[in-house]
Amino acid sequence: MRLQKYIAHCGVTSRRKAEELIKEGRVKVNKEVVKDMGVVINPHKDIVCIDNKSIQLEENKIYIMLNKPEGYITTLSDEFNRSTVADLTKDIHERIYPVGRLDYDTSGLLIMTNDGDLSYRLTHPKHEIKKTYMAKVKGVLNNKELNLFQKGIDIGGYVTAPASIKVLKGEKDYSIVEVIIHEGKNRQIRKMFEKINHPVTRLQRIAVGKIKLDPLQKGKWRHLTKKEIEYLKSC
Known part of the structure; x- marks a missing residue:
């Protein structure tokens, strides 16, 4: 098994x-630092360590949906002592990690698992898994701005892929919109709206593919159903 695949299967990341x-x-195999991506190991014989701590295969696969609140970062630890999504899942004994990410000030659906193959599948660009967001933005969007958003926007050295946008509510000084993208660039949706002069004031992810956010309270989680897991593995 390739070293990076083994690490993922161990539920580390x-x-x-x-x-x-x-x-x-930061990775050692049998006490030797390894930096070659092509290294193949024997999971039953070789000893793999990360930061000098040995890791082992996770036998029990866990798949959960978390309703991430604003003010949490999508990592398992933070050098600045900020709250992380790991703080919300302490009652899960297995080590799980987030699939993709949500910004610090974005809330909503976050899938977490220790299934490295599934995580790889859901985050690899070639699979183009659609993510649906609900955003509150300043001002009212006109047709020109909507068309620009849909075609793709240069957000600073990167032109986004075509996106879907639907205005659900337009008031004098704000709009509620639904946005569907399949990319996951850092703060992508916020940057896209900034480019058309409609800054985001609130952002929530409400679906990943056909998996929709339950009426879970913010900060709460639940196990994915067998049907949901099978769907994600088929994406």
Whole structure:
């Protein structure tokens, strides 16, 4: 098994993040630092350590939906002592990690798991999993701005893929809109609205593919159903 895949299967982090750990020289195999992405290990014989702590395969796969509140970062730890999504899932004994991310000031549906293969599938660009958001933005959008948003916007060295946007409510000084994208660039939706001069004042993710956010209270989680898990694995 490739080293980065083994790390993901151990429930430490996603396969992509595992590759970063390897590049940073934080991974050892049998007490030797490894920085080669092509290394293959024997899960039953080799000893793998991250930051000098040994890791082992997670046998029990966990899949949950979390309603992330604003004010939490989508990591398992933080050097600045900010609240993380791990603080909200302390009652889960297995080590799980977030699939993708939600910004510090964005709330809503976050999938967490220790299934490295599923995480890789859901975050890889080629699968183009759609994410649906509800946003409150300043001002009222006109047709020109909506068309620009739908075609793709340069958000600073990167032109976004075509997006879906629907105005649900338009008042004098704000609008409520539904946005569907399949990318996951850092603060992408906020940057897109800033480019058309309608800053976001509130943002919530309400769906990942066909998985919709339950009426969970913010900060609460539930296990995904068997049907939901099967759907995500088929994406």
